[in-house]
Amino acid sequence: MGYIHDTHMSQVIPPTLFHCVTGTWSIAAGQVAGTIVKRVNDANQTGIVNVPIILPSNSVAGKGSKLVSIEVDYEITVAAVVVTATLNKVTRGADTAVAVVSAPTFTYDAGHDTAAERDDVDQHLMTITITTPAYLDNDEYYLLELSCDQAGDGGLIEFLGAVANYTLRL
């Protein structure tokens, strides 16, 4: 009987799966020909972008996917967009019950651990690393919430996608 424990697994999450609330957003071509993006732009609003982390889960403890980190590729093309990440872990509700949301702690990479670093006009590869990774149960899933605060300005941010890095154990 085989056994798999691979610590080098990754899953791409295309921008078409990003869920946007508030603000103005669109599916567009990226700055580099051949890329696609989810574009969020509007003045005086805070766009909320949820990135669903689509990993296989398992109902047996200690099996399936252990989410380790998430990388987000984005570009700020017009200044003054305040980008803040929150990781939400959603435990699905049983029938007739609401879902329960918790916020696992994480750290930003050294190039994005201040607001000024996350917000400058540039291409970004931002990595958030979960403080205590855990195997994903079949009644759980993660949403990476990205708050794009454009209050008082006309900022423009384009998301090219995300990549979830995880350990797979089967």
Added chain:
Amino acid sequence: MINIPIMLPSNSQYAKGAYLKSVEVDYELLVAGATSITLSMNKVTRGADTAVAVVASVAGSQDLAAGVAAASQEQHKITWTLTTPVWIDNDQEFLLVMTAVCGAAVTIDLLGAVANFTLRL
């Protein structure tokens, strides 16, 4: 132009993860036939922080002729096959690009796509 993201697991180690071989697209042309339906594929190598992504076209071919079999008013299952299958690295993304040249009356219903791959873990 329709971009179809290929959502397969990747791996940072060489020759592990998903080995992409082909992609099938299910669609239907309604009301009238199209002028042509052409598939192509882009490999997007993600940029490092502060660097842009780099896009390269992937060689391959489709099993239905663009302006003939793929363009008729009909249900279609078209397969695009990579000339050289590839192991997907963790800094790469693949987009299948479907270019539809149509007259004004044509409606395209896209039912979905299937990526065929070898998985090695």
